[in-house]
Amino acid sequence: MRRKHPVFFISLLGLTASSQGFADGLAVDRVYEPYVNPLEKELEYRRVEVNRSESGRQRDSIQKLGFAAAVSDRLALEAYIIDDDLGEKTIDAFELEARYQLTEQGEYSADWGLMLEYEKQRENKETELAATVIIAKQIKRFTTTVNASLIYENLGNDKVEWDSQLNAQLRYMYHPHLEPAIEFYAGEDYRGIGPAAMGTIRFSNANSLHWQLGSIFGLDQDSEDVVIRFLLEYEFY
Amino acid sequence: MIRVMPCKSNKLHTLFLLSLLMIMGSSAAYAGKPVFELQIRNHLFEPSTLSIPANTKIKLLVHNTDKTPEEFESYELNREKVILGGQKAVIFIGPLPPGKYPFFGEFNPKTAQGEIIAE
Numbered sequence: 001m002r003r004k005h006p007v008f009f010i011s012l013l014g015l016t017a018s019s020q021g022f023a024d025g026l027a028v029d030r031v032y033e034p035y036v037n038p039l040e041k042e043l044e045y046r047r048v049e050v051n052r053s054e055s056g057r058q059r060d061s062i063q064k065l066g067f068a069a070a071v072s073d074r075l076a077l078e079a080y081i082i083d084d085d086l087g088e089k090t091i092d093a094f095e096l097e098a099r100y101q102l103t104e105q106g107e108y109s110a111d112w113g114l115m116l117e118y119e120k121q122r123e124n125k126e127t128e129l130a131a132t133v134i135i136a137k138q139i140k141r142f143t144t145t146v147n148a149s150l151i152y153e154n155l156g157n158d159k160v161e162w163d164s165q166l167n168a169q170l171r172y173m174y175h176p177h178l179e180p181a182i183e184f185y186a187g188e189d190y191r192g193i194g195p196a197a198m199g200t201i202r203f204s205n206a207n208s209l210h211w212q213l214g215s216i217f218g219l220d221q222d223s224e225d226v227v228i229r230f231l232l233e234y235e236f237y
Numbered sequence: 238m239i240r241v242m243p244c245k246s247n248k249l250h251t252l253f254l255l256s257l258l259m260i261m262g263s264s265a266a267y268a269g270k271p272v273f274e275l276q277i278r279n280h281l282f283e284p285s286t287l288s289i290p291a292n293t294k295i296k297l298l299v300h301n302t303d304k305t306p307e308e309f310e311s312y313e314l315n316r317e318k319v320i321l322g323g324q325k326a327v328i329f330i331g332p333l334p335p336g337k338y339p340f341f342g343e344f345n346p347k348t349a350q351g352e353i354i355a356e
């Protein structure tokens with residue numbers, strides 16, 4: 001089964017290459033790791049601030065609040081409520097996420113995971129389904145993580161799009177409280193790269209608080225000038 | 238993945254993705270890894286010091302004999318693994334350069350402490 005991963009990837013890439021474009025969602029989000037720990041639960045808050053320039057785009061920020069729980073030693077489920085500046089409602093969308101750890105950490109030359117996401121807008125019939133392959137590879141104190149997504153979007157009125165998205169991160173394990181990183185995001189009409197930092201503060205009873213902060217700079221005229229992303233995640237058992 | 242941008246095709250993205258996957262996708266298993274065993278008993282690791290060969294990937298079999306779960310945690314090893322009560326877990330470690338790599342049980346950090354020595 002595990003040796004079939006390259007075949008799966010070639011298939012995924014074939015689909016990706018034949019798509020008409022890239023995901024028209026906001027590409028800057030978070031870079032997922034493939035690991036799942038049994039019994040673990042998480043409360044998560046994310047905020048993404050977009051610095052608009054001449055592009056005239058309308059969104060300034062997106063907020064997500066999520067709750068995750070591992071339901072086995074390989075599978076974690078998470079549900080989000082989403083607020084964005086475009087919608088008139090406080091909660092503009094819902095998202096469900098399932099993340100599956102395919103290989104044990106360090107078992108192969110890279111660690112593999114798979115994630116499925118479903119998002120539903122409240123104000124219209126738009127839905128989105130995304131399949132993401134998660135790959136992480138550690139070389140000494142550096143960890144490279146890649147999230148490659150294939151996205152199906154139902155925009156309503158029989159309009160359907162196939163898109164793809166790539167999120168990548170190079171992280172240096174400097175200290176548990178502070179790990180610098182470089183992140184790259186490529187989505188529909190967006191290419192951005194920039195520095196990020198993250199860390200984990202541990203409390204008693206195996207609880208911990210994980211934080212991430214990143215500022216991603218657009219690489220071309222179509223991309224937003226600066227996107228700031230912030231994440232807080234409280235892990236508990 | 239909320240909508241914010243209009244559609245535009247770009248093959249650069251796919252080429253970059255393909256290159257990364259080719260580099261990272263060679264997930265051949267390492268055959269014949271040495272196996273080491275560790276037990277968790279009364280919230281203690283036994284043995285608390287484990288010597289392994291340097292520059293060699295090893296398979297660490299951790300058996301939690303307690304009724305409560307424990308988490309094998311080590312920032313230096315970049316490993317975090319919950320082992321349920323009465324169960325076993327496999328943790329792949331290395332290859333490590335010579336040195337000392339502390340680990341602890343996150344549910345009982347004051348008692349469950351140990352060290353892996355790569356030599």
